[in-house]
Amino acid sequence: MNSKPGLPELSALAAIVLHRSFRKAADDLGLSPSTLSHMMRTLERGMGVRLLNRTTRSVAPTEAGERLVARLRPLLSDIDAALAEVDDFRGLASGTLRINTSEIGARLLLGSVVPSFLQRYPQVSLDLVTEGKLVDIVAEGFDAGIRLGEAVPRDMVAVRFGGPTRFIAVASPAYLAGRPAPHTPDDLGDQACIRFRLPSGKPYRWEFEKHGQEIAIDVQGALTLDSMELMAEAAACGMGVAYISDKTAKPYLDQGSLVTVLDDWCPPIPGLFLYYPGHRLVPPALRAFIDVLKETKG
Template sequence: MNDRPALGDLTALAAIVTHRSFRKAADELGVSPSTLSHMMRTLELKMGVRLLNRTTRSVSPTEAGERLVSRLQPVLKELDLALEEVDAVRSRPSGSLRINASEPAARLLMQSVVPAFLARYPDMSVDLATEGRLVDIVAGGFDAGVRLGEALPQDMIAVRFGGPVRFLAVASPAYLAGRKPPLVPDDLKEHACIRVRLPSGKLYRWEFEKHGQELTVDAPGPLTLDHPGLMTEAAADGMGIAYVPDRTAQPFIDTGKLVTVLDDWCPAIPGLFLYYPGHRHVPSGLKAFVDMLREMP
């Protein structure tokens, strides 16, 4: 075949067949679905054979498309490895690293890892997006995500960092003055609690554990917030009991604006993990970032 298809077109075809979706493949490749569709029509005309079956709701490979992609995938993988070896010889990663994280996780990264990473690798840039809701990092075009261990998607490689995390029940001394402090989680039903609305829109049921006994409480209260910093400030202002991460509460505890309650019902949990797909080629910039995470105390 003298008029050989372009490598980019073949890579796009493999992405479409892998995802069974123009939209998801377009997100991965950083192009629009309409551009991708045009590329495929051009490829089919060039090769003289239909490669994809399209409907308004789905896309699937024809027999010719399936055969072509099955032969292409190992070739593309070898190409990625070859390019990675060349990139490694350059010694300094370059390009952009896109990470999706919750706001507290992003703040932790910004305190140490991100500045050190950019100083060590001046040819890299970091695009750090903060969202409260969980997102599909592959569909969103991210290289990696950061979440608590209990919220990690399946089939991901995860790297723990930042140490354990505790959620603390806290209140101001002024709020507790003249009130009986809660001794067990069910006692919260007699208090004004600062309720938590999750990004999904649901109200969070506070979770506690002691000696293997787990309890959840639908904490009552007149105030509902969706940001740990606001919850902590509201508790410090005497508006009730909040249930927030220890890193958020600690500065207020240190100054005496907040005290903890139900300490023995608030154990540490594994904490934060950076995660990324294990089935895809890992860019050198992401590898360098992971190595730096592991260096951090």
Template sequence: MKKPDLADLTAFAAIVAQRSFRKAADELGLSPSTLSHMMQVLEQNMGVRLLHRTTRSVAPTEAGERLVTRLRPLLRDLDLALEDVNEFRDRPSGILRINTSEPAARLLLERVVPTFLARYPEMSLDLATENRLVDIVAGGFDAGIRLGEALPQDMIAVRFGGEARFVAVASPGYLAGRRTPQTPDDLKDHECIRFRLPSGKFFRWEFARSGQEIALEVPGSLTLDHLGLMAESAARGLGIAYVSVSVAQPYLDQGKLVLVLGEWCPLIPGLFLYYPGNRHVPLGLRAFIDVLKEAE
């Protein structure tokens, strides 16, 4: 067996993490064809097949899974070693990878990112927006951003952006000629635009008033997996949507949407940046947190 080089092993770990040659190539700044050739050379040098490839997906073989399990902590230790050297620099440099949702990313782009990049020109910021919770450690992220009620355990959290609120909204046109819901139970008589979670389950609409809490799996003919599309669909009169105020606000300001059951939609803990508490905090992440706190 010919000993593989670090670049090939790093590329292999990226492919397994992304489950995609294209996404891994984008992350590494390489072409998919170059990455595919690297994996062919790696497998030839090691004398064992590491990846199952199809036209639509890629997954590690049993040997590949065993290799990447051993590789992950080694690559993390390498990153930490390089970061230790970075501590001797006057200013942070490198790439900061953060996993978040699209609405949170928009808030960051408005309040935090311009200042961070201007203040630290040697830093690069990689924001990955997904509609699902991910393991930020396994995914190779330095930090994640989510609502407080969805934070993973054993993480250090930094709050920003204030409290949040999810609201039910509908267009005036949809409500015309219909009885406006007065309680959450009235939603059973309406077309609700449902949100499907990555797990395949429907997101339950949560309401609270005077100490009473209700969580409903609402009826509806339209199901989406993107909050922005839900608000847009509601504005088109397709039903009642349940989205964050930040997503609905542009339509509310234009009069294309109105609140439904507003008194049943209280404030909830807002957004938090979180990162593992048992790992060294990179200098770039510390700098980002400082800017985040300034934006409060």
């Protein structure tokens, strides 16, 4: 290494790798793309190694750049959190709060927590990312994540919100009018099931429980979707039985376009949790968000 890089250059590199774009990274950092490009050329020249592969349309890290940024992310996040704690002395929460969540979690937050939070803390920008897949929130630069309790890593601090939830089997009255309703999970073999595809590409196995008996079924059906909202719509149109969250199903159940089946096989589960790493400084914006979450949770 010919010269030691500074924090601004390393932060800029991390932003470029995160956004895969000079323009988006420049907007995030409040710089011009040309200034950012010059910083990267200076950084690469000083370190004596290429960190980014550039084309006219895209930018991607080299292997050296990817490894460097992977090590930098948690360090830069800790620095940001340490600097942000100074705001505590002014009683302010500010900056950008990035949360990775499921679509269901985002909808629940938008219905109660987010409006109160943004009104109370106007200096904070909230970035909700609903990728669907589970990610390493530390490695991907998120302040927190939101998932069902069973999916929260054991080394994280978790805050439950939204109350218990259920995954339920539903179908339209029109669909059930033409065939016997299922009474046990085994009866699903005779039904047209609307399957759910996980972000990994694998089909989701429907999980049922009654009196301590647990059953997981890889149902069969001609239709597979990757959105519970679409599954609810398809079921309401009479296309089969869907297995979705009760929060997704609620408006359809309320208007009568869907009814539940196998209800006694679908017990409540703990529900959603916001989680974050416990071994790192908690940014003031995240602490403020958790406070609002606790005030409004079910």
